[in-house]
Amino acid sequence: MRLLIIPGLYGSEPAHWQSWLQARHPTSVRVNVLDWSVGQVDVWAERIAATLIAEAPGPWLAVAHSFGCLALARYAALGGRDIDAGLLVAPANPQRFNLAPGHIARPLPFxxxxxxxxNDHWMAREDALALGAQWGSRPVCIGPAGHINVDAGFGPWPLAQALVEELRDADRHAAAGVRARTSATQQTSKANARSAIAQTENA
Incomplete structure (x- = not known):
């Protein structure tokens, strides 16, 4: 599962945990926008779509930070279905960008x-948890960590790697379960077919 890195406003500098995570995963791809200082959620969602179109098929695990979380949610709300799992960190408050709840506050399809x-100045903890509940995301509260960026001391961040692995493992287990159920269904169908043939021959 490849990582799709989606930074927030002003991008993620080399010392940022997203850059650290990207360096640990050589097949990762970073979404780029023309102007990192302008938070236009539809434009950013289009850049996510364009990045995925330009790359080989996934599976993809999106790693989004701040405004990037809103862009990822908007991409999904617009019908994007190429993401298989997502790690969303310190989302920015949609109200700061005059975003209506319907733009992004929908269950994520992954x-x-x-x-x-x-103590994130970009979005209060309670508001972030409420938004996460609308997305259907599993909450991970890490205490007073600011905006979980370089200024807050988040360069190399082992927890991010651990959460990525957790999501990957969950996806693998889910895929294995689907394969097992499919195999069982196929075996049952074959057994039923053999039984039907036998009954026909004995009739």
Missing amino acids: RSSLVVSD
């Missing part, structure tokens, strides 16, 4: 975890 801080 498994996701949402990391929130107790």
Whole structure:
């Protein structure tokens, strides 16, 4: 499962945990926008779509931070279905960008975890958890961690790697379960077919 890195406003500098995570996963791809200082959620959602179209098929695990979380949610709300799992960290408050709830506050069509801080100036903990509940994300509260960025001391961040692995494992287990159920169904169908043939021959 490849990582799709979706930074927030102003991008993620080399010292940022997203850059650290990307370096650990050589097949990762970073979404780029023309102007990192302008939070236009539809434009960013289009950039996510364009990035995925330009790459080989997934599976993809999106790793989004701040405004990037809103862009990922908007991409999904617009019908994007190429993401298989998501790690969303410290989402920005949609109200700061005059976004109506319907733009982004919809269940995500993929498994996701949402990391929130107790003292994030970009979005209060309770508001972030409420948004995460609308997304259907599993909440991960890490205490007073600011905006979970370089200024808050988040360069190399082992928890991010652990959460990525957790999402990957969950996806693998889910896929294995589907394969097992499919195999069982196929075996049952074959057994039923053999039984039907035998009954026909004995009639």
